[in-house]
Amino acid sequence: MSTAPLFSIVTISFNQRKYLQQAIDSVLSQDSDLFEYLIMDGGSTDGSVEVIEQIQDRLTFWQSCPDGGPSNALRSAVEHCKGRYLVYINSDDLLLPGAMRTLANYIAQYPDVDVIYGHGVTFNETDGSITKVYSDRWGTRAFAKGLVSVFQQSCAHKLSAVREAGNFNPENRTCWDGELLFQMGRHGATFKRIDEVIGMFRIHQESITGSQQTSDRYLQDRKEMAARVGVRTPLRGGLQSSILKLLRDPMLMVRKCQSRLVGANELVVRGIDVRDVAGIPR
Numbered sequence: 001m002s003t004a005p006l007f008s009i010v011t012i013s014f015n016q017r018k019y020l021q022q023a024i025d026s027v028l029s030q031d032s033d034l035f036e037y038l039i040m041d042g043g044s045t046d047g048s049v050e051v052i053e054q055i056q057d058r059l060t061f062w063q064s065c066p067d068g069g070p071s072n073a074l075r076s077a078v079e080h081c082k083g084r085y086l087v088y089i090n091s092d093d094l095l096l097p098g099a100m101r102t103l104a105n106y107i108a109q110y111p112d113v114d115v116i117y118g119h120g121v122t123f124n125e126t127d128g129s130i131t132k133v134y135s136d137r138w139g140t141r142a143f144a145k146g147l148v149s150v151f152q153q154s155c156a157h158k159l160s161a162v163r164e165a166g167n168f169n170p171e172n173r174t175c176w177d178g179e180l181l182f183q184m185g186r187h188g189a190t191f192k193r194i195d196e197v198i199g200m201f202r203i204h205q206e207s208i209t210g211s212q213q214t215s216d217r218y219l220q221d222r223k224e225m226a227a228r229v230g231v232r233t234p235l236r237g238g239l240q241s242s243i244l245k246l247l248r249d250p251m252l253m254v255r256k257c258q259s260r261l262v263g264a265n266e267l268v269v270r271g272i273d274v275r276d277v278a279g280i281p282r
Contacts, residue, residue, distance in 0.1 A: 006104055007035040007058075008083030013091030014042035020051050020091045026277070027089075028058060030100040036060040036083055040073040048091075075168040078159065084130065085116075085156040093153050094200040096121075096277060097269045098116045103156045106194050114161040114189035115181065118150035118196040121267070123278045125204040130267055130274055132259050133201075135193055137249045143248030144226040145177070146234035147244055152177040153199025164247035167253045174218040182225050197269045198278065200278065 002045070009027050012022055029036055039052055041064035049064045052054045056062060067073040085107065089095060106116050122131050136148040146210060157180070165183040172179050185191070222234045235241040246253050269272050275281075 002187055003084040005034065005036045007085050007100055007182060008038060008077075008081035008280050009035050009095075009100075009157065010038045010040060010077045010081070010086065012040045012042075012070050012077070012088065013048055015044045015046045015048065016091040016206075017044070017046045017048045017051055018046050018262055021090045022279075023089040023094060024051070024055060025088060025098070028055065029097060030095060031104075032103055034100045035087075036081075037075050038080055040067060040077050041065075042067045042073060044252065053069065056086065059220070059251050068170060069173055071168045071172050072170035075170050077153070078162060078167050080105065081159055083128050084159060085158050086162055087133065089153050089199060092202045092204065094202070094241065094277060095153070096197060096199060096269050096274060097272050099198045102194075102196050102270070103198065106192070106196075112190065113192040114158040115184060115191045116156045116194060117150055117191070118194045118198045120154045120197060120199045120201060121269075121274050122201045122203055123274075123280075125202060128280050130278065130280070132197065134252055136154070136245065136252065137193055138181075138185065138191035139248070140182060141170040141229055141231065142248060143182055144229045144231040144234060145223070145244075146226075147224075147248065148180060150197065150200070153201055154197075155181075156183070157181075157260075158189075161187070163191065172221055174221050175213060179225055181219070183199040186228065197274075200274065202278075 011023055011027065017155065035062045037059050039059060039062040041048055041052060043064055043066045052229060067076065103116060110116065117135055119132065119134050122133055133151055135150045139148055142148045155259055161184050165187045168176050169179050
């Protein structure tokens with residue numbers, strides 16, 4: 001009798017062939033006994049399908065067709081997942097070496113936790129810089145107030161809790177990852193932050209929309225979430241937000257200050273320099 005994998009890893013992609021292979025390699029380099037792999041392509045016409053076809057024997061499921069956007073693609077992917085935990089990355093993101101084994105070790109310690117998440121790094125393609133990004137301590141109401149940020153590429157979501165919370169909202173086009181966590185929290189999901197760097201988020205020209213329309217829609221999506229728990233308007237940075245974050249998670253602020261002082265030493269994760277992962281010459 002076959003045993004369900006611990007993780008269902010999902011990659012969503014649309015016309016990002018230049019990054020897709022690196023994302024795939026970052027997944028397939030993980031310990032193979034831990035995961036199944038699914039790719040949801042939105043009907044790419046740039047040769048992405050050819051890249052996927054080359055590794056289709058390593059995939060549990062894949063498709064390439066118009067999918068209604070990232071949140072709807074993820075919603076559909078959940079229906080095909082057979083693992084216990086969902087991990088998902090975009091085609092321009094990366095999992096760092098050993099990430100799945102690290103998450104598996106923590107899951108063994110905290111089997112009843114619904115969301116286990118850590119920290120990550122951003123890679124700015126324009127200037128080649130890499131910055132460590134820390135996730136905040138979870139609080140559902142604090143999230144609604146704009147006081148919590150979770151590094152999405154570091155998250156392992158228990159799939160039973162994802163489904164109980166209603167899965168991804170296909171109408172959300174700006175912050176579907178945050179809304180999923182928020183809805184899981186509202187449904188009683190438990191969260192555990194771990195002090196580990198799990199994934200990498202790539203910043204590049206195509207990923208930065210910067211349009212007023214997108215910004216307005218994001219604010220509207222956040223306001224709608226906040227209203228569900230009686231919060232009028234979520235904070236958007238500034239002094240008040242910084243003070244409240246310091247009060248609710250002072251040790252994290254210490255870590256952030258230490259990170260600025262240590263610099264490059266923070267870029268070594270489980271003995272591997274993340275600049276090598278991103279392909280940045282040293």
